[in-house]
Amino acid sequence: MSSEWRLFLIVTLPLAALNLINQASRTVMAIIGPVLAEEFSFSASELGLLAACMFAAYALAQLPEGVALDLLGPRRIQAAFSLVAAAGFAAFALSDGLLGFAVARVVLGIGVSAGLMAVLKANTQWFAPAKVANMTGIAMAIGGLGSVLTTAPVQMALPALGWRGVLWLLCAMSFAVALWIFISVRDKPAGRARPGLKAELSVMVSICSSRIFWRYAPAVAMLSVLNFAYLGLWAGPWLRDVAGYEGQARANTLLLYTLGMMAGVVTIGAATSRAHARGYPAMLVMIFCNAGLLAAQIALALRPAGAAVPIVWVLFAFFASGASSGYVVVGQMFPAEHMGRVSTAVNTLTLGGAFLLQSAIGWILDLWPRTAEGGWDPRGYSAALAVSALTQVFVAARLLLARR
Numbered sequence: 001m002s003s004e005w006r007l008f009l010i011v012t013l014p015l016a017a018l019n020l021i022n023q024a025s026r027t028v029m030a031i032i033g034p035v036l037a038e039e040f041s042f043s044a045s046e047l048g049l050l051a052a053c054m055f056a057a058y059a060l061a062q063l064p065e066g067v068a069l070d071l072l073g074p075r076r077i078q079a080a081f082s083l084v085a086a087a088g089f090a091a092f093a094l095s096d097g098l099l100g101f102a103v104a105r106v107v108l109g110i111g112v113s114a115g116l117m118a119v120l121k122a123n124t125q126w127f128a129p130a131k132v133a134n135m136t137g138i139a140m141a142i143g144g145l146g147s148v149l150t151t152a153p154v155q156m157a158l159p160a161l162g163w164r165g166v167l168w169l170l171c172a173m174s175f176a177v178a179l180w181i182f183i184s185v186r187d188k189p190a191g192r193a194r195p196g197l198k199a200e201l202s203v204m205v206s207i208c209s210s211r212i213f214w215r216y217a218p219a220v221a222m223l224s225v226l227n228f229a230y231l232g233l234w235a236g237p238w239l240r241d242v243a244g245y246e247g248q249a250r251a252n253t254l255l256l257y258t259l260g261m262m263a264g265v266v267t268i269g270a271a272t273s274r275a276h277a278r279g280y281p282a283m284l285v286m287i288f289c290n291a292g293l294l295a296a297q298i299a300l301a302l303r304p305a306g307a308a309v310p311i312v313w314v315l316f317a318f319f320a321s322g323a324s325s326g327y328v329v330v331g332q333m334f335p336a337e338h339m340g341r342v343s344t345a346v347n348t349l350t351l352g353g354a355f356l357l358q359s360a361i362g363w364i365l366d367l368w369p370r371t372a373e374g375g376w377d378p379r380g381y382s383a384a385l386a387v388s389a390l391t392q393v394f395v396a397a398r399l400l401l402a403r404r
Contacts, residue, residue, distance in 0.1 A: 007126050008135060014181045015074055015119045016139040018082050021174050022115030023146030023258075025054065025085070025108055026228060028170070030236035030254055031154045032163040036101070044237075044376055046098060048362025051233040052355045053102045057109030059351035063204060065114050066344030070337065073187030074118035082178035085111025089171035093164045111174070115143065117343045120327055124339040125188040130277045133328040137269015140324040144265065147231065147258035155251030204341050212333050216283060217346045219290055219399040220326030222392050225353035226293060227320035229388070231257060232354070234361050234381075235313065238300070241375035243309045253310050260314035264321030272325040282329045289322030290396045294389055301385035303378060323350070357388060 029051045037047050068077050088108025095101050119139045123132045154166055207213055239245040239253055275282045296316035304312050331342040361384040368377035
């Protein structure tokens with residue numbers, strides 16, 4: 001076994017396991033969200049706000065977390081945060097109303113908030129620059145198993161475990177991952193003395209005020225915003241209310257979505273690394289992903305039927321998954337030792353956008369009366385997709401105009 005793969009198994013894989021928990025914490029709402037809405041009589045806006053609470057906490061944790069990753073390293077940060085995630089799952093399982101669920105989602109959001117960022121930081125420390133996107137893509141594919149496990153398998157487990165039992169299982173997994181990270185992962189020693197906290201914070205300010213950051217980061221963030229908003233909640237209700245899918249059919253389509261996402265992170269990661277190695281602008285790959293995702297949204301807004309439904313959702317997932325490589329692309333525009341802070345700055349945009357979009361979709365759906373079956377009007381979903389597509393057009397246009 002090569003030294004690269006030994007490093008992957010010792011350092012990257014345990015951190016990818018917490019990213020698996022991260023993915024599961026988002027995707028599980030697409031399965032249990034409709035169950036909660038029926039059991040507790042939640043409106044679309046209440047359900048959207050509940051799911052989005054995690055992203056608000058996630059976003060607020062990003063900037064201090066980036067400094068912490070660069071100062072303390074991924075091992076200590078992620079071992080501690082995995083225990084926080086376990087507490088969030090436990091609190092959700094014990095709650096019986098909107099307020100309790102919201103508080104639990106906030107705690108959970110903090111616990112999983114460094115999932116991707118810690119992988120990026122560790123990979124940047126241990127691998128050559130041309131290898132980082134590829135290794136990160138593989139790690140993200142492993143993390144994507146969290147979405148796989150919380151689609152069809154959770155749907156099948158619901159009759160036996162109930163939604164509370166599913167959350168207790170995720171709690172136990174988070175605790176086990178904390179132990180694995182603490183025992184296995186090692187932080188690479190710094191090659192020189194670290195600056196003080198004031199200097200570290202000044203670096204974060206310089207990143208957030210950089211014209212390069214604001215030129216490229218929003219287009220990368222938008223890919224994840226759309227993925228979080230739909231896979232994190234609204235794809236499941238769309239499949240029920242627009243495509244007419246029942247529980248297992250919805251879960252199977254969401255499973256295909258996650259497999260498309262896993263294929264995307266590996267394929268796009270490899271393409272980004274190859275472009276970097278050959279001297280081509282890696283950002284061209286991100287432009288291609290934005291174009292493909294925009295086309296998928298337009299197709300969904302037109303309400304496809306039959307075999308086209310899973311195909312369009314798989315394409316949506318494939319192109320949205322390019323975000324993980326985009327984080328690497330933007331991060332490599334700055335010094336390597338700043339990767340943690342650059343990544344968390346991009347993620348702050350992502351999570352703030354996901355909070356707003358996921359909530360906005362609920363507000364838009366509530367503009368139409370509920371259907372006789374208790375779902376939401378298909379016209380509302382088309383309107384919401386039109387809003388998200390127009391937002392992406394604005395962000396992509398800004399990137400393309402800035403490149404001239």
